[in-house]
Amino acid sequence: xxxxxxxxxxxxxxxxxxxxxxxxxxxxxxxxxxxxxxxxxxxxxxxxxxxxxxxxxxxxxxxxxxxxxxxxxxxxxxxxxxxxxxxxxxxxxxxxxxxxxxxxxxxxxxxxxxxxxxxxxxxxxxxxxxxxxxxxxxxxxxxxxxxxxxxxxxxxxxxxxxxxxxxxxxxxxxxxxxxxxxxxxxxxxxxxxxxxxxxxxxxxxxxxxxxxxxxxxxxxxxxxxxxxxxxxxxxxxxxxxxxxxxxxxxxxxxxxxxxxxxxxxxxxxxxxxxxxxxxxxxxxxxxxxxxxxxxxxxxxxxxxxxxxxxxxxxxxxxxxxxxxxxxxx
Amino acid sequence: xxxxxxxxxxxxxxxxxxxxxxxxxxxxxxxxxxxxxxxxxxxxxxxxxxxxxxxxxxxxxxxxxxxxxxxxxxxxxxxxxxxxxxxxxxxxxxxxxxxxxxxxxxxxxxxxxxxxxxxxxxxxxxxxxxxxxxxxxxxxxxxxxxxxxxxxxxxxxxxxxxxxxxxxxxxxxxxxxxxxxxxxxxxxxxxxxxxxxxxxxxxxxxxxxxxxxxxxxxxxxxxxxxxxxxxxxxxxxxxxxxxxxxxxxxxxxxxxxxxxxxxxxxxxxxxxxxxxxxxxxxxxxxxxxxxxxxxxxxxxxxxxxxxxxxxxxxxxxxxxxxxxxxxxxxxxxxxxxxxxxxxxxxxxxxxxxxxxxxxxxxxxxxxxxxxxxxxxxxxxxxxxxxxxxxxxxxxxxxxxxxxxxxxxxxxxxxxxxxxxxxxxxxxxxxxxxxxxxxxxxxxxxxxxxxxxxxxxxxxxxxxxxxxxxxxxxxxxxxxxxxxxxxxxxxxxxxxxxxxxxxxxxxxxxxxxxxxxxxxxxx
Ligand SMILES: [Zn+2]
Ligand SMILES: [Zn+2]
Numbered sequence: 001x002x003x004x005x006x007x008x009x010x011x012x013x014x015x016x017x018x019x020x021x022x023x024x025x026x027x028x029x030x031x032x033x034x035x036x037x038x039x040x041x042x043x044x045x046x047x048x049x050x051x052x053x054x055x056x057x058x059x060x061x062x063x064x065x066x067x068x069x070x071x072x073x074x075x076x077x078x079x080x081x082x083x084x085x086x087x088x089x090x091x092x093x094x095x096x097x098x099x100x101x102x103x104x105x106x107x108x109x110x111x112x113x114x115x116x117x118x119x120x121x122x123x124x125x126x127x128x129x130x131x132x133x134x135x136x137x138x139x140x141x142x143x144x145x146x147x148x149x150x151x152x153x154x155x156x157x158x159x160x161x162x163x164x165x166x167x168x169x170x171x172x173x174x175x176x177x178x179x180x181x182x183x184x185x186x187x188x189x190x191x192x193x194x195x196x197x198x199x200x201x202x203x204x205x206x207x208x209x210x211x212x213x214x215x216x217x218x219x220x221x222x223x224x225x226x227x228x229x230x231x232x233x234x235x236x237x238x239x240x241x242x243x244x245x246x247x248x249x250x251x252x253x254x255x256x257x258x259x260x261x262x263x264x265x266x267x268x269x270x271x272x273x274x275x276x277x278x279x280x281x282x283x284x285x286x287x288x289x290x291x292x293x294x295x296x297x298x299x300x301x302x303x304x305x306x307x308x309x310x311x312x313x314x315x316x317x318x319x320x321x322x323x324x325x326x327x328x329x
Numbered sequence: 330x331x332x333x334x335x336x337x338x339x340x341x342x343x344x345x346x347x348x349x350x351x352x353x354x355x356x357x358x359x360x361x362x363x364x365x366x367x368x369x370x371x372x373x374x375x376x377x378x379x380x381x382x383x384x385x386x387x388x389x390x391x392x393x394x395x396x397x398x399x400x401x402x403x404x405x406x407x408x409x410x411x412x413x414x415x416x417x418x419x420x421x422x423x424x425x426x427x428x429x430x431x432x433x434x435x436x437x438x439x440x441x442x443x444x445x446x447x448x449x450x451x452x453x454x455x456x457x458x459x460x461x462x463x464x465x466x467x468x469x470x471x472x473x474x475x476x477x478x479x480x481x482x483x484x485x486x487x488x489x490x491x492x493x494x495x496x497x498x499x500x501x502x503x504x505x506x507x508x509x510x511x512x513x514x515x516x517x518x519x520x521x522x523x524x525x526x527x528x529x530x531x532x533x534x535x536x537x538x539x540x541x542x543x544x545x546x547x548x549x550x551x552x553x554x555x556x557x558x559x560x561x562x563x564x565x566x567x568x569x570x571x572x573x574x575x576x577x578x579x580x581x582x583x584x585x586x587x588x589x590x591x592x593x594x595x596x597x598x599x600x601x602x603x604x605x606x607x608x609x610x611x612x613x614x615x616x617x618x619x620x621x622x623x624x625x626x627x628x629x630x631x632x633x634x635x636x637x638x639x640x641x642x643x644x645x646x647x648x649x650x651x652x653x654x655x656x657x658x659x660x661x662x663x664x665x666x667x668x669x670x671x672x673x674x675x676x677x678x679x680x681x682x683x684x685x686x687x688x689x690x691x692x693x694x695x696x697x698x699x700x701x702x703x704x705x706x707x708x709x710x711x712x713x714x715x716x717x718x719x720x721x722x723x724x725x726x727x728x729x730x731x732x733x734x735x736x737x738x739x740x741x742x743x744x745x746x747x748x749x750x751x752x753x754x755x756x757x758x759x760x761x762x763x764x765x766x767x768x769x770x771x772x773x774x775x776x777x778x779x780x781x782x783x784x785x786x787x788x789x790x791x792x793x794x795x796x797x798x799x800x801x802x803x804x805x806x807x808x809x810x811x812x813x814x815x816x817x818x819x820x821x822x823x824x825x826x827x828x829x830x831x832x833x834x835x836x837x838x839x840x841x842x843x844x845x846x847x848x849x850x851x
Contacts, residue, residue, distance in 0.1 A: 137394060138402045138415035140456065157351075164743075238737065238791070240782065242744030250743065258415065260341065261407050267739055267791055269342050304401045311395060 014078035021323030030107025031091035049090025086120030088171030132300030166234030192232035334461035353482035366504025414460035487512025492528030495575035523567035528711035532718035588670035597636035609848035611809030768824030
């Protein structure tokens with residue numbers, strides 16, 4: 001049976017950890033976000049794209065050995081299969097069959113259409129292991145297209161200012177760019193250096209991002225950035241890097257932006273509620289659809305999700321895993 | 330309602346004044362009457378709605394959502410209206426009801442009908458509509474728009490001087506149809522109010538160099554009192570006291586209102602005064618922003634008015650007359666004044682600017698912060714024209730303080746650390762004594778920003794603490810006692826006068842040195 005250990009969720013039948021937060025002999029990794037995918041494991045099994053992303057982030061030798069997850073696999077006494085999670089490029093849920101029971105470890109997942117990755121696939125199971133990042137009934141994430149329309153309306157209203165959009169480097173940034181392209185924004189989009197390699201990789205994988213330019217382009221004066229859209233990891237706003245733009249409108253694309261205090265705290269002028277995680281309606285709908293015997297909760301607002309399951313007459317328990325971050329949204 | 334909700338959202342997240350004004354102007358342009366008028370009234374706090382209590386809202390929401398889940402959500406979000414707006418279960422598709430209808434219902438609803446009304450409306454609004462509706466119903470918009478800023482936006486919308494709007498304002502009521510009709514190019518409304526506010530005349534700063542080019546014989550001079558500039562107006566039985574921006578502050582000063590035994594509009598300085606002794610500014614502050622004033626405070630902190638100009642007397646408009654004529658007319662009222670409440674600001678005798686400089690250097694009272702210089706032949710004109718009135722302030726007080734925290738700015742200062750907290754020595758401890766975010770040049774901002782980045786000790790969100798190594802010369806206009814501050818003192822208008830990179834932090838000033846500058850305690 002699966003159970004939590006200090007390094008993360010562990011499967012004794014196959015002697016492996018899932019998304020371990022410290023180095024282990026054998027790791028199965030759901031997706032490339034830094035709190036789920038760490039370097040230094042003996043062996044890593046993950047999707048091709050997750051392995052590529054880990055190599056981009058940590059260098060080619062991020063693990064002793066690697067294996068691409070393709071089709072059903074047998075590890076010890078466990079049967080393992082990877083299914084798309086709809087969270088970021090390469091993200092997967094890991095389905096495990098052991099001792100006659102079916103577990104689905106969903107990692108981080110999202111059920112909204114995302115032009116930058118494959119859609120979530122429901123996997124029937126007895127035990128559904130779920131995240132709870134946005135597991136409060138206040139989180140109803142609006143359709144991302146409407147949020148992109150707000151961004152473009154602001155660009156039009158403030159043509160003399162640059163729009164600086166904070167977005168995490170893996171997944172959110174590329175989704176934002178793809179959404180802007182789908183909304184008809186054809187001008188070059190300026191990107192922070194930290195996004196370059198991951199954007200290039202998405203293009204390689206067939207995600208259409210249109211023309212991208214480095215935001216540090218020496219040929220650009222401050223005034224040239226008026227009316228332009230610049231995308232950067234939010235940490236860049238605190239750096240001198242942000243001084244090159246004319247009176248920037250600070251935007252931030254995140255599911256947290258639904259809460260005003262969060263936006264204010266970060267000095268955000270235009271909060272864009274765009275999330276790569278399930279919101280409350282999608283999370284509770286997924287549980288109802290899969291109708292598992294038990295729900296195990298990995299990280300986030302566990303108490304609220306467990307309360308919801310209790311009210312619905314489902315068995316649920318927190319795994320109390322540590323090391324996963326809310327902020328990696 | 331959707332437009333109003335969107336306006337509130339934009340205002341809440343736009344830090345810059347100019348940006349807020351732009352959002353307001355766009356709203357006034359795009360929304361029909363009476364929608365824009367009710368939006369304006371909601372922002373300026375001029376709607377008389379039945380106040381909805383938090384407990385009523387809590388009861389409504391926990392009938393619909395599990396109380397435990399609501400509790401977790403409220404803990405996380407931290408704001409009741411916002412939590413309810415987000416968590417309210419929706420069934421029927423939202424409908425965009427006019428703001429005027431929602432306001433009308435809230436004005437008229439009886440107490441017993443209120444819960445049912447609110448629930449019915451929340452059922453048919455989208456989340457941002459619910460948020461705006463709840464903020465409206467609970468009476469706390471808190472989007473950083475003062476009545477004054479709203480009036481500035483009206484002025485920009487109609488391309489009329491803000492002073493003309495301030496003058497009309499107190500005679501207008503929501504939804505301000507006549508005001509908008511005028512701003513859209515129609516007839517200017519006639520002020521119907523008794524004792525309306527009349528826009529005040531303001532001065533510009535000067536110094537001995539500039540004065541040297543002027544003929545002292547053409548000017549009168551008075552002390553510049555460290556109180557609050559006010560306008561006292563009495564008109565057909567109505568008595569009002571206005572701040573210089575046209576806020577009606579009558580309710581805070583019933584004692585002074587009782588003493589306004591004249592008919593007209595006078596200009597002067599509001600002070601706390603006991604006989605001949607004028608109290609420091611900090612004591613006047615205790616009387617401000619009160620809806621009602623207790624007996625004790627009325628006795629311990631008596632308000633008085635020191636007059637220096639007259640705009641109207643007994644129906645006669647004096648504003649086009651020269652200063653000397655107005656002054657004579659004001660002096661003509663003198664025997665009606667209760668000397669404990671009303672007196673005249675004396676004119677200063679001087680022949681040369683050097684004479685005046687000598688008076689300014691050694692004022693007879695600590696509550697004098699310089700001199701006012703007024704051209705004798707100048708009419709009373711609204712606004713800040715350069716020339717007829719000058720203020721020649723006493724040199725600012727200065728201390729050398731140590732920079733300890735810096736916070737990131739926004740807008741044109743994005744990416745720069747531009748808000749600085751500084752401290753003075755108390756024993757071997759540095760005690761924060763104030764914050765400054767102006768006074769420096771662009772180049773100085775760059776060097777301060779560089780210092781902060783290179784000397785960061787800790788980060789807390791947008792704030793960094795820095796190594797206590799950089800000395801700043803802080804100039805300020807006055808000092809008050811303040812139990813709210815750890816240092817026990819609060820500076821007025823502190824600014825960074827110079828960066829003292831030459832001075833070691835250990836040689837910065839001590840808290841005792843600053844406290845010695847405090848006015849004597851009562
Ligand atoms: Zn993730
Ligand atoms: Zn995660």
